[in-house]
Amino acid sequence: MSPTHPLFLLLLLQTLVITTTTTTLALASSSSSSTPTPTPWPRQFHALLFMNYSGKLSMIDLWYDWPNGRNFNIIQEQLGGPPLRDLEWNNGTSFFYTLSPPLRCRSAQLDVGILRPDWLAGADYLGTRSVDGFLCNVWTKADGFITYFEDVLTNRPVHWVFYTGRQAHVMTFEVGKYLEDAEWQAPVYCFDKGEDEEEEEEEEERVEQPQSIASDVFDQNLMHKRSLRGLVGS
Ligand SMILES: *[C@@H]1O[C@H](CO)[C@@H](O)[C@H](O)[C@H]1NC(C)=O
Ligand SMILES: *[C@@H]1O[C@H](CO)[C@@H](O)[C@H](O)[C@H]1NC(C)=O
Numbered sequence: 587m588s589p590t591h592p593l594f595l596l597l598l599l600q601t602l603v604i605t606t607t608t609t610t611l612a613l614a615s616s617s618s619s620s621t622p623t624p625t626p627w628p629r630q631f632h633a634l635l636f637m638n639y640s641g642k643l644s645m646i647d648l649w650y651d652w653p654n655g656r657n658f659n660i661i662q663e664q665l666g667g668p669p670l671r672d673l674e675w676n677n678g679t680s681f682f683y684t685l686s687p688p689l690r691c692r693s694a695q696l697d698v699g700i701l702r703p704d705w706l707a708g709a710d711y712l713g714t715r716s717v718d719g720f721l722c723n724v725w726t727k728a729d730g731f732i733t734y735f736e737d738v739l740t741n742r743p744v745h746w747v748f749y750t751g752r753q754a755h756v757m758t759f760e761v762g763k764y765l766e767d768a769e770w771q772a773p774v775y776c777f778d779k780g781e782d783e784e785e786e787e788e789e790e791e792r793v794e795q796p797q798s799i800a801s802d803v804f805d806q807n808l809m810h811k812r813s814l815r816g817l818v819g820s
Contacts, residue, residue, distance in 0.1 A: 622723045624706035625741040632763035636755040649765045657700040676700050681772040691776035698815040720744045
């Protein structure tokens with residue numbers, strides 16, 4: 587076939603088109619697979635977390651409920667007292683309380699709400715790593731404040747670790763599972779701040795009782811909550 591034969595030109599053109607298309611496709615797929623983005627949190631889920639904070643172990647029963655603007659961490663320290671319930675509302679109010687003796691409640695006011703489902707958006711991708719036996723995509727957010735590990739196969743969170751060393755290992759992750767409204771009611775002793783001073787004092791006393799571990803946990807959790815929301819929150 588002469589190089590000027592119309593059929594030759596047609597073939598040449600076809601080859602060019604195919605080559606260009608394949609190159610474009612290859613580029614597109616390589617750029618999308620090299621920078622995965624974290625899967626947004628489901629709007630409602632229930633998770634059990636195994637926590638390790640510098641060797642101090644606890645379990646957290648986590649109920650995330652974005653549509654209702656609330657989040658619950660029910661924290662059980664290893665061989666500790668009754669679970670500490672950390673109930674967070676999107677208006678910034680948090681209640682920390684126990685439901686079995688010693689009965690305690692404290693509340694705190696933050697100026698940001700609960701984590702948004704897309705709170706990990708904009709995180710820096712670090713590549714893949716195997717953690718807890720799962721191959722994960724790994725991101726870091728807010729200059730290493732948190733490192734987040736998501737299962738490559740299922741996109742479920744597997745693990746996250748804060749710069750403080752506080753680590754979470756996700757043991758169960760139930761998408762769409764939610765806690766009934768009645769469970770979100772803080773107990774009456776969270777609200778009985780009476781008008782008169784005596785009642786105030788009584789409440790103070792109850793708070794100051796010698797359950798110092800729970801008190802540490804309260805302070806720790808509050809500090810953690812403040813920095814988490816401040817750095818990665820809305
Ligand atoms: C908890 O974390 C520490 C490091 O901070 C580690 O040495 C220890 O083995 C961990 N414990 C468990 C039960 O995972
Ligand atoms: C935030 O919402 C909760 C639940 O409805 C409520 O108990 C609390 O008082 C509210 N806080 C503020 C500051 O309005």
